[in-house]
Amino acid sequence: MLSTLVQLPELGTGELHLEPDRHSGQEQDSWKELPLRLTEMALALWKNFLQITMKRILQQRRLSLYNGAHGYEEESIKKKLQQFSGGSVNLVKEDNGIAILTLNNPKLMNAFTGTMMVELQERVTELENWKDGKGLIIHGAGNTFCSGSDLNVVKEISNSQDGMNMCMFMQNTLTRLMRLPLISVALVQGKAFGGGAELTTACDFRLMTPGSEIRFVHKRMGLVPGWGGGARLVRLVGGGAALQLLAGAERAGPERALALGLAELALPSADEAAALAEARAWLSQYTDGPAAVVRAAKKVVTAARELPLEDALRTEKDIFGTVWGGPANLEALVRRPKHK
Numbered sequence: 001m002l003s004t005l006v007q008l009p010e011l012g013t014g015e016l017h018l019e020p021d022r023h024s025g026q027e028q029d030s031w032k033e034l035p036l037r038l039t040e041m042a043l044a045l046w047k048n049f050l051q052i053t054m055k056r057i058l059q060q061r062r063l064s065l066y067n068g069a070h071g072y073e074e075e076s077i078k079k080k081l082q083q084f085s086g087g088s089v090n091l092v093k094e095d096n097g098i099a100i101l102t103l104n105n106p107k108l109m110n111a112f113t114g115t116m117m118v119e120l121q122e123r124v125t126e127l128e129n130w131k132d133g134k135g136l137i138i139h140g141a142g143n144t145f146c147s148g149s150d151l152n153v154v155k156e157i158s159n160s161q162d163g164m165n166m167c168m169f170m171q172n173t174l175t176r177l178m179r180l181p182l183i184s185v186a187l188v189q190g191k192a193f194g195g196g197a198e199l200t201t202a203c204d205f206r207l208m209t210p211g212s213e214i215r216f217v218h219k220r221m222g223l224v225p226g227w228g229g230g231a232r233l234v235r236l237v238g239g240g241a242a243l244q245l246l247a248g249a250e251r252a253g254p255e256r257a258l259a260l261g262l263a264e265l266a267l268p269s270a271d272e273a274a275a276l277a278e279a280r281a282w283l284s285q286y287t288d289g290p291a292a293v294v295r296a297a298k299k300v301v302t303a304a305r306e307l308p309l310e311d312a313l314r315t316e317k318d319i320f321g322t323v324w325g326g327p328a329n330l331e332a333l334v335r336r337p338k339h340k
């Protein structure tokens, strides 16, 4: 019998066995079967690829807050949002496990157009599939964070159905962002207003440059948060402070944000490049070491943050099981570090 491995682009590797047909009483020339057998294998690999892809889509659907049962038809919502183009959401994933996500619409203070909302979801999906990822920094182009939804788009989708659809779409995306097994930082330069303020609350930490502001301006627009920022803000700063920030549309500069627990650090420099370098340095103290362990730490916190106690404890046990006796644990047992 002749065996060989065959690598097909995008589909993967399959093992091909060729053997003469002994029933015909003649040695078949196996090589004549090769094209047919290659086709058979390509079909088998393609079927496997489709099964894996469908499993991933269904898994992401299961992770979503809203689905068909809530009247949430994602593909038609994306189609609507894609009518409003402009700007981009760029992602660079580095070999060190840190990703930089840039909101790139500086002409409009990085306001979210419809296509940017769709691109943000696509970047989050990329990050969900990035198994070596440890940390994420989100910032805006042009030394400012994000001015919320593009008001030109808001005008076009001001009817109830479109508004609810955009709300559910962004809540789905920001909830998945919040749950990423990466340690995430919002680098707030300039203005984080409206939906931009909400986006900062979907990150684990917020670092703010001199003169920057997080401001929930929704009330001044006759609104309340719709991207999940209200629910997350209460969990970050407590109900009283959240109510002041929402009902007063109050400004939170670095000092006030630190006092409220809304930010973790007031950065010294307003310079765009220096601020990003400082954010990288700050994040690195939490992302150094094996990705499996960093990701496990975030998963433990996510479970504890969202689940009832006993479910959180069981989840912690399961996560513990993924690192106990793992490479990093065994190596540390040999090295016996002193935790001075």
Ligand SMILES: CC[C@H](C(=O)O)C(=O)SCCNC(=O)CCNC(=O)[C@H](O)C(C)(C)COP(=O)(O)OP(=O)(O)OC[C@H]1O[C@@H](n2cnc3c(N)ncnc32)[C@H](O)[C@@H]1OP(=O)(O)O
Pocket (backbone or CB within 6 Å): 107, 108, 109, 111, 147, 148, 149, 150, 151, 152, 154, 191, 193, 194, 195, 196, 217, 221, 223, 224, 225, 226, 227
């Ligand atoms: C659930 C989320 C919620 C929703 O979807 O309904 C929202 O997020 S609604 C949007 C909430 N955001 C705002 O209301 C912010 C509006 N913008 C401002 O208050 C100011 O632009 C500010 C304070 C962010 C910056 O002021 P500054 O004087 O520094 O700059 P400009 O105002 O001249 O802005 C430059 C340029 O950008 C345009 N711009 C700014 N923000 C938006 C936006 N959100 N949508 C569309 N366009 C925006 C602004 O109009 C200027 O353009 P120009 O053509 O030069 O007039």
